[in-house]
Amino acid sequence: MKLRFLGATGTVTGSRYLISDDKHRLLVDCGMYQGVKTLRRRNWAAFPVDPHTIDAVVLTHAHIDHSGYLPALVKNGFKGTIYCTKGTHELCKVLLPDAGFLQEEDAKYAFRKKYSKHTKPEPLFTEKDAWEALKHFQSLHYHETFEPVKGFHVTFTPAGHILGSSCVHVHHKAADKTIVFSGDVGRQNDIIMRPPEPIQKADVLVCESTYGDRLHSEVDPETELATIIKRTAGRGGIVLIPAFAVGRAQMLLYVIHKIMGEGRIPKLPVYLNSPMAIKATEIFCRHHKEHKLTAEQCGTIDENTKFVRKVEESIELDAARYPCVIISASGMASGGRVLHHLKTLLPNERNSIVFAGFQAPGTRGDALVNGAESVKIHGEYWPVKADVFNLDSLSAHGDYQEILEWLEQGNLRPLTVYVTHGELVASDLMRRRICEKFEWDVEVPELFDEVEV
Template sequence: MQITFLGATGTVTGSKYLLSFDKTNILVDCGLFQGPKELRLRNWSPLPFNPEILDAVILTHAHIDHTGYLPLLVKSGFNKPIYCTYGTTDLCEILLRDSAHLQEEDAKHANMQHYSKHRPALPLYTVEDAENALKLFQPQAYNKVIKLHQNLSVQLIPAGHIVGSSFVRIQYQDTSLLFTGDLGRLHDPVMKKPTEVQQVDYLVTESTYGDRLHEKEPPKLTLKNIINKTIHRGGSVIIPAFAVGRSQILLHYLSELRKENAIPNVPIYLDSPMAINATQILYNHIEDLRLTQAQCQELCDVATYVNAVDESIELDLDKTPKIILSASGMASGGRIVFHIRAFASDPRNTLLFTGYQAEETLGAEILAGKKFIEAHGKIIPINAQVEAIRSTSAHADYGEILGWLKQFQQPPKKTFVTHGEPEAALSLKQKIETQLGWQCYVPEYGQKEEL
C-alpha cells in the first residue's frame, strides 16, 4: 500500500490522499486549497495523476477544504463512487452547489471588472459540474464495512466534528490505516465526542490547533455578557458565523440563554440561507448529536430565519436592538458584509467574531483593530465594539488530540501529522514523540510513503 500526500501539507486546506494498492487506487478527501493566492493557484494546476485511474473517493466530512475539488475531479474524468456518510451527503448538496455558484460569480465579476489576465475568465468549475459530482455519491451508515474488493475495505467511524464527520479506516489485507479528517472536541456542546480508537497500524492525524489550547472561559458565559452589555446600551450584536457547525453551536447557546432568561428578549435572526439549510440538516441527524430531540428543536426555533434578500435589507434599516447571525464567518463575502456596513459605525453596536479569521479577510482586518474598512466600495468607520469568542472551535486542540491518542492500546507503526500550518504540525509532532514515544512524521506536498 502506498500513500501520496497531495494536500493539507504545510497548510490546513486542500486535503487529498492518494492510496494505491496493486491495481486499485482510491482518494481520501478531495478538498480545495483556500487562503493565500499561491495556495489557491494550486487548484488550477492539473493533478499529478489521471482521475480516471481512481476506483473510489472516500470523504471524511463535508467542509470545502475536504470536498470542494470534487466537481473538478469529475469534470476531469472521474466517474466512480464517492463514499461518505448520509450527513456528509446532505451537507455536500448545499456546500458543493454553493461553491460552484461562487466560482461562477467570481469569473463573472472578473470579466466585468477586467482584472483577470484570462480573456474570458472561466470558473474553476460550474454548478453543472457540482451536480454531476453529486450524482456519484453513495452514502453509507457509520461503522458499516464497505468492501471495495476482496482484500480492501473501508469503515466510516464517527469523528464528532460536524454532522456526518467520520474517521476513514482502511483495511488492506492485514494492514490498517486511519485518517482522522477533522477531529472533534471532547466536550462539544452539540456533537457527540469522537469515537475512541484502540489500534491501527498507520495513522494520519490533523493538527489545526497542534500548537495551542482553546480558551477555558465558557463561551456561553462570554456570549451572555457581550449580549447584555450591548443591548443595555441600546445596540445590536452582529455575529459573522460559519454556516455549517458554528452557526448551530451559537444557536444552541442562544436557545439555552433565552430559556434561562439570561439575555434580553430581543429578536434573533439567522440571515444565511446556507446556515438555515444546515440547521435543518442537523435536526435530521440527531444520531450525531449529544442534544435531545427537544434541545435540537429549541436550537432550530430560537431564531427567525431570513431567506429573502429584501428581508435581509430590512434588518439593516431597523436600528432597534437585535442579534444577527450571518455568513460568511470571516466576513469575506455574503450578507454579513452588508450588516457590518450598516452597523459598524455606531458605537452602541458590537461586532462579535466566533471563529478563525484568515489573513487578508475583512474579519481579520477588523479584529486587528483597523479603524476604517472598505465594504462594497464604501469606506466604513469601525466605531462599534469589536469582540471575539475564541473557544467555539469544532477542532480538537493539542491537549484533546493527545488525550484521544492516549486511548490507543498500542502505538501505530507510523503517525503522519497533516492539516496544520507548519508551526502547528511540527509542534504536535514533537508533543506526540515526547509524550507518547511514537514514530511521527510531517509529510511534504507530493511525498510518497510505502506502508
C-alpha cells in the same frame, strides 16, 4: 501500499490524500484551498493525479476544504463512486451546489470588472457540475465496513466535528496495514456534538493540527457570549456573528436561545441570515440522533429563530437599528451576506462582532481578530469601531490537549503519525507534543511527499 500527500500540508485547507497499490488508487478527501491567494491559486492547477485513474473517493466530512474540489474532479474525468456517511451526503447536497453557484458568480464579477487576464473568465466548476458530482455519491453508516476498491477495506467512525464527520480507517488486506485519517477532530466536551470516538487500531495515523499551537480559552462560552450580548444590547447595539454555515451556526442558535430562556440575556430577535446555514440547520435537526440535541431542543431553535432567506429580507435586516443578534456566513468573513452587515456595523462602536472559530491567515476574519483598524470590503476600506471578539472556545476543532487526550483514549501503537491540516508552526508543535508524550515516530509531510506503508 503508498500514501501521498496532495494537500493540507502547511495549511488548514485543501485536504487530499492518495492511497495506492499496484492496481488501485483511492482518494481520501478532495478539498478546495481557501485563504490567501497563493493557496487559492492551487485550485486552478491541474489535479496532481489524472482523475481518470482514481478508482474511488472517501470523504471524512462535508466542509468545502475537504469536499469542495469534487465537482472539478468529476468534470475532469473521475468516473468512480464517492463514499461518505449519510450526514456528509445530506450536507454535500447543500454545500457543493452552493460552491458551484459562487464560482459562477465570481467568474461573472471578474468579467464585469475586467480584472481577469482571460477575456471570458470561466468558473472552476458550475452548480450543474456539482449536481453531476452528487450522482456519484453513496452513503454508509458509521462502523459499516465496505470495499470501495478491491483490497481496501474502509470504515467510518464518528469524529465529533460536525454532523456526519468521521475518521476514515483504511485497511489494506494484502499489506495487512491500517491507515487512519483523523479528518477534523471535534471537542472532548462540545455543546452539540458527541466527543470523537477513540481509535483502536492503526499502523499509520494522519492527524489534523489546526490548534496544534494553541489551547482554547477555559472561559465558559455561554457566559462569555451572554456578557457580550447583554453589554451590546444595553448600549443599543447589534451583535453580528460570522459563523460557519454548517456546524457552528447551529451551535450558536442553540446557545443563544438557551441563555435567553434562562433570562441571562434580554429577549432579542435572533436572525439566521444565510440560506445555506438555514438548510444545514434543517438537516442538523432532522438527524437529531447523531448529536447531543434532542428533537425538543431543535424545535426551540426552529420556533425562535428568524430565518432570512430572500435577498430583499437580508437588505431589510441590514437597515435594522435595534438590538438584535445576527448570525451570517461566511465564518471567516471571506464572502457571503455577512459582508454587507460588516460594512454597516463595523463603523459604529455600539456594535459587537463575534468570531466563533479558526480564522485562516489572509482572511478578513484573521485581520479583524488581530486588531485591524480598517478592512477592505467590496473595494472600499471600512473603519473598525465596533468591538471585535474571537471566541475560539466555540471552535469545532479540539485543541492540542484534546487531541492528545483523544489519542490516549485509544489502544494505539501506530508506527508513524503524519501531522497535517495546520499552519506550519501549529503542525510542528503538534509533532513535538505527540512525539514527547507517546514516543511515536511523528513527521510533518510536505506537499506531494509519498511514503511507503
